[in-house]
Amino acid sequence: MAVATKPPVPRRRKTARTGDLPRKIGTSSIMWLLAAVYGFPGLWFVLSSFKPAGDLFTYPLTLFPKKWTVSGYTQAWSQFDVARYFVNTLIVAVAATVLTIVASAAAGYALAKYRNWWLKVFAACILATTMLPGETLLPSLFVVVRNIGLYNSLSGVVVPAVITATGTFMFRQFFVTVPNDLLEAARIDGSGEMRTFLRIMLPLARPIILTLAIVSFQWRWNDYLWPLIILNDPRQFTLQIGVASIVGAQNVNWSVLLGASVLSMIPLVAIYLVFQKYVMSADINAGLKD
Structure with a gap:
């Protein structure tokens, strides 16, 4: 009686792993x-x-x-009023980020799910603004902000930053992937447009919200040119203008300048460390498969 023998275990998988080792090391x-x-x-x-x-x-x-x-840090915080600049910039960045997310999400939802012809024209106009350098819009933007009484105020820095083509396009592209059947089911159940938007669409768009929040906060925190144009009172200066003011006409206190610059980086690093795992691990298409 012949005894059945087990076939030899193939070693292809081990060879493949060994072959991938140099590529992974490189x-x-x-x-x-x-x-x-x-x-x-x-x-x-x-x-x-x-x-x-x-x-x-x-x-x-x-x-x-x-x-x-740490003398550079202490002098920058006390003698050069970096604490005030820090608070002003935090107000501008947080307010602009929250308003940008709200406006971009609402605009992106309307452009993605409403079928009016003029919305398509409006979407094309929004995308067209990305082809223009931001500096070309500054003169007309300054005239508008000055005429509505927001010159030399933090509101004048925040309001023009609310509407962004990038944020609107991000939300529109995401909401296009949401099945219309999901919205129709919500409407059949008696959910209004506002409730559908707040209770269904926004929770699904959490990865986009977090991504735009990080990007928008970074934009507003590092913004230099527009605050320099619209702000004239040193008490209203943002951090980037305040750091630039440390550079004197005759000499530069490099220790204070470096300390103030490092202080200006701390919020951005903290925001990245806190929200990185949520953005990197989020599944954008979660719950959208039929």
């Missing part, structure tokens, strides 16, 4: 190299903010401070 090496190239200047920048002003240009240059000090 890819990882390139990524680490790019991280070092982009991260080293930032590391040097942050460490230089802890150096005394006299050690910033000593030769030979050193990466780590010989004597650690």
Whole structure:
């Protein structure tokens, strides 16, 4: 009686994994190299903010401070009124981000789900604004803001930033993927348009909301040209204008300038660390499959 023998286990999978190892090592090496190239200047920048002003240009240059000090931070926060600039910028960034999300979501929903011919023309006009440099709109925008009485106020910085073609386009492209059957079922159940938008569409668009919130906050926090044009009172200055004002006509206090610059980066880094996992792990098409 012949005894059945087990066939040999194929080793193709092991060979494939072994063959992928050099490719993975090469890819990882390139990524680490790019991280070092982009991260080293930032590391040097942050460490230089802890150096005394006299050690910033000593030769030979050193990466780590010989004597650690936070005098640049304390002087920037107290003597140059960076605390006020910080609060002003936070108000502008938060208000503009919230209003941008609301306006962009509402406009994107209307452009995606309503079938009026003039909405298509309106969508084309919105997309056409992305082809124009922002600087070409500043003169007319300044005249409008001045005539409605918002010159030299934080509201004058916030209001023009509410409507963005990028945010509207992001929400429109997402809402187009939502099946119309979902909306029809909600309407049959007696849900009004506002309730459908708030209770169904917005929760589905959470990845878009978080992404636009990060991008919009970064835009408004780093905005320099428009606040420089519309603000004249130093008490209303945003952080970017305040940091630029540290640069004097005759000399520059580099220690204070570096400290103020690092302080201006903290909110952006915090926002990225908090919301990164939600954006990267979110499934945009969750709940939309038939």
